[in-house]
Amino acid sequence: MSRRQVLSLLPAAGLLAVAAPSRAAAGIDHARLIANTVSIFAGTSDVNARPEVAAKLATIVRTARQRLTAMDQAGADELFSGLRLGTDDVNLRLAYQYLFEIALATRTPGGELDDDTAVQRRVVDGLQWLHERHFGDQSTGYYGNWHNWEIGIPTHVSRTLALLADRVRAERPDLTAAYITSMDAFLRNGKNGDVDLDSRFHTGANLADITANRILQGALTGDDARVGKAISDQATVFATIDPYNLQHGNTDGHYRDGSFIQHHSVAYTGSYGKALLTRVVQTLKTLEGATSGGASDLAGVVHRWIADGFAPLIFEGWMMEIVKGRAVSRTTTGYADVGVIVEAIADLADHVEGDGALALKKYAKFLPAADTAAFVSPISIARYAAIRADSAIPAADLNPSERSVAFNAMDRNVHRRPGYAFALARSSDRISKYEYMNGENLMPWFQGDGAYYLYLAGEDQREVFGVDYYTAVSPYRLAGVTAPVEERRTVPDLYGRFWYENPGHPLNFTSSSESQNTYVYFPRAGNTFSGGATLGAYGAAGMVQSDDAAYTAKQAGLLPDDFVAYRNARATKSWFMLDDEIVVLAAGVTGQGGRAAVTTVDSRIAAPGDTVALTGEAWDGRAWQAGDTTPPRWLRYANGTRSTAIGYAFLTRQTVAAGLETVTRSRRVVRTANPDTSVTKNVFTASVAHPATGDLTALAYALVPHATETRLRGYTNGPLTVLANDRHVQAIKHKTLGIVACNVFADGPRHAERLLIDGPASVIVQSAGGRTVVALSDPTMKRDRVTVVLSGAALRLDAADEGVTVRRVPGGTLVQATTRHAHGRTFTATLR
The missing domain is CATH 2.60.220.10 (Polysaccharide lyase family 8-like, C-terminal)
Structure with missing residues (x-):
């Protein structure tokens, strides 16, 4: 749907029944809205009595007691031990998070701290203390990351005030109003203390977060206009982005082909996309019974997000790497990402009408069992458990068994067959080559240059991809990438901080400036050709590899002298996605500037104890050995421990460097906040070198999932x-x-x-x-x-x-x- 279509739909949708202030006065039950919020996070007496919810209740209480202990042990200028306040915005956000976690335990029916007035008073006092010393004074606040001040802290504050609304009203009657005044003042990327739909910061998941907070704030103060406008603002995220008729200049959101973009040019379904999904589903639950009418129309829109946007990207319960942005470097991505989506699916099924509800329940049952300990809501746990236990609901995928999806709006492809899935990341002058930010994804340089991921059925993907893949595999040897032979330095290494600082330059380089986004955090490519066609369950994609925006601007003299930009290799590439193979073609490969280049056919990791074998055959029929300079006709990588194999059928003759090595690195090499945990992996790499001198080279090969040696020999006179x-x-x-x-x-x-x-x-x-x-x-x-x-x-x-x-x-x-x-x-x- 276009935004215009959404706006025509709004009056019929319960979510927007209060969008106009003139209708809001008679349409909002603020007490019900707050009660719904409390039940979302704390559960109800009936739900919390169910055995499936017991672990969640125990976690809520255990966490609260840990926070109370930290409160008892706090030192000078600390509310919690270890969280020094005054200059660290992350610590301030965590302090508010800890207060929320304590307050939650006091409102959780069946928990040991339920209705503990003494503990509630400690939370209220803590809120007062933080406001007086660290949040109420605008002249000393807003240091660090804008997100903490405009979204992170207000989220915890708004929820805590909702949980303890009666206690706050009785003991600190002015506290809620004081906080709302301060939160409005900190909304500096907005307009007059409110959402600004023309702001680049108030889009997509960020907009959903801000407006959800403002809905709660309005309910706490009985402010119909505030609630109504927040709901109306949030409703805009349901609109399908029309790139030829942008509203408020916004490119963030869902597209017709299922793509999701955040930060205006980053493919982000697996991180910001799931955050948006969670928020809008929570809003549906928050407003249930608190406004007139139903919200099935908008719930249907979210259902389509799941079917066309999320489901293709989920393989056996794992969220694919190509849509995680900088989150690929985090230790909790993959299965945990999908757990968040499963919770939203279980909740959404209660809001979708007809066959859509059953399809969602079937999909929730089809996916591997989620870790409900990570669910936000006890009610969601109960709903999900009921779906899993219902024998009348058969498990069914939302994906057909054979599917090829071109997410051309975000330069991504997914190709699925029984037994495997292939995911491809491209880039262009529309879509960023990668995302780095805040010390996350420190070595991202080639992730949008045709990097691909071949997922095999039955594997624990944590052992094959995820953070350990990027830790163990060289950033210059990601599967599918053509990279110049050179060494690059990370942003912290280059500049001594997480960003490039130069506020005196005409481009005003500060931590969250547009120039920082354009040239440091998520630079776009320079090529226009990136996309392809699908025919049924088959696909073709192509890309012309280019420099990124930073290098181009540096060559044009637009960037400061001390700004470091790297030149890329050049290549013209195609991927043809069929049944038994994915055919990859590369031509015009050059490292440029007198540099050699390397194209990586594949890189895979395995546990050191896995039984791994590499076999192959030369074009003359002789056995191929690792280190052999004779061009192979095919290679086969097999992990006997996992009973998986991938074949590489070469359609052109070139020397292939292929072998295994044991690599040990700390997970901090890809993200500064990761635990300093050493990872040891057996790394397989197959690559083709392109000399700095000589003719531009071309190569062609096929990736063959689950290949046997017999099958690989068949490509000698085979169909390709x-x-x-x-x-x-x-x-x-x-x-x-x-x-x-x-x-x-x-x-x-x-x-x-x-x-x-x-x-x-x-x-x-x-x-x-x-x-x-x-x-x-x-x-x-x-x-x-x-x-x-x-x-x-x-x-x-x-x-x-x-x-x-x-x-x-x-x-x-x-x-x-x-x-x-x-x-x-x-x-x-x-x-x-």
Whole structure:
């Protein structure tokens, strides 16, 4: 839906029944809103009596007692032992978090601290103390990260005030109003102490967080207008982003193809996306019965987020690396990410009508059992347990068994088959190459340069990917990446802090400035070609590798002399995603500037005790050995302990450096806040070197999940043919599938097999049983139309997407798609 469509939907949606202040006075039950909030976090007597919730109650009480002990042991200028206050915004946020955790235990029915008035008074006194000394004075606050002041601290404060509303009203009647005044004052990226939809800080998940807090604040003070505007502001996050009709200049949110973007250019479903999901579902629960009407329409929108945006990115309960931004370096990503989503699914099922509710419950049952100890709400735990225990609900994936998804709006691909999933990260002048921030993801440089991840069924993905993958594998040898041969330094190493500081420069480099975002935190690439087409469950993607915005700006003299920017390697790449293999083509590879380059075919990690074997065969049929300079025809990496294997069928002849090494590193090499835990892994790497001198090289190979040696030998005279592989055209043919897939990077007509394609374009054609299906897209997102001519006997149109025309031309059949403002979408036509 567009924002305009959402706005037309709002009056019928219960979530927005209070959007207009004129309707708000009669439409809001503030007491119910607060009671709903308390029950979300503390549960109810009936729910908390259930055995499934016992562990959560124990955790709430145990955490509160730990915080109380820290309170008892606090030193000078501390509310809690170990949290020195006055200059550290993180410590101040944690102090408020600890107060919330104590308050929660005093409102949790069935808990040992339930309704403990003495403890509640300690919390209220703590709130008063923090406000007087560290939060109420605007002249001494707002140091460090803006997020703590505008979102983190207000979240804990608002929830704590809601939990202890009666106690605060009785003992500190002015405290709530004082805090709201201060929180409004700290909302410095807003407007007049309120949300500003034109602010780059008030978008997506951040906007949902801020508005959820303001809903609570309005309920606490009986402020209908505040609640109504906050709900109305939050409603904008439900709108599908239309990049050709941006509202408030905002690019953050969900797109038609299932993509989710935060920070205006970062693919972020797996981090900020799940945070947004959690917040809007919590809002649905908070407002239930507190406003007139229902909210099934907006709940249906969230259901589509899950089906089209989240589900493709979840493999056997693991959130894929390609949509986590800087969170890839955290120790808790992966299964824990999906646990958050499962909680939202269990709750959302109660708000979605008809078949949608059952589909969500089936999916919650299909995913591996979540760790409910990490759930926020005891009620969610009970709901989820009921779904898992209900024999009338069959487990069912929201993904079809075979699926290929082009998230072109965020430069990502996911390709799924029974037994494996392939995930690809691209970049462009629209989407960032990577995200680094706050000492997280310290060595991200090539993560958007065609890095890919091949997930195999049955594996514990924590042992294969996650933080340990980035810890053990060289950042220059991520699977799929072409990198120059050089050593780079992290931002803290370069500048002695987590960002580049130069407020005197015309670009005003400060910690959260736009220039910091553009050139340090998440720089975009320079290429326009990044995208591809899908045809049913098959996919094609292409990308022209480029420098990032920082290097380009530095060469143009726009950045300070002491700002360090790195030049990238160059390559033109394609990925053709089929049934049994993913075919990878690279051409025009150069390290630039007299540097060599290396393309990594794959890098994988295993536990030191795993039985790992590497076998292969040369083109003359001899056995290939590690260290052999003879070009291999195929290689096979097998982990006998895990019963998994991947094959690499080479379609061009080149020396491949492949081998195993034991690597030990601390997890702090990728994130400064990680525990200083040493990780030892057996690292397999297969790579191709591109010398600094000589002709630009091209290579082609196929990744073959679960390959046997017999199957790999079959590629000698097998179904795959490389039709073209240069900087202008990359194309392959799969004889068995009847598929020709092609990326044309150059302008003008280009030939591939029996196709004449007007480039730039991505095209897949499949012919079988007298039927030919053609799929076309514009990976540059700049063309008005894409055209392909199929030579041979004229074909007649059977069916086509809107915007596709078919006509006979001399020597064949012309298929043309109107791609203007399609944002990389695929158009198909079926011919006979």
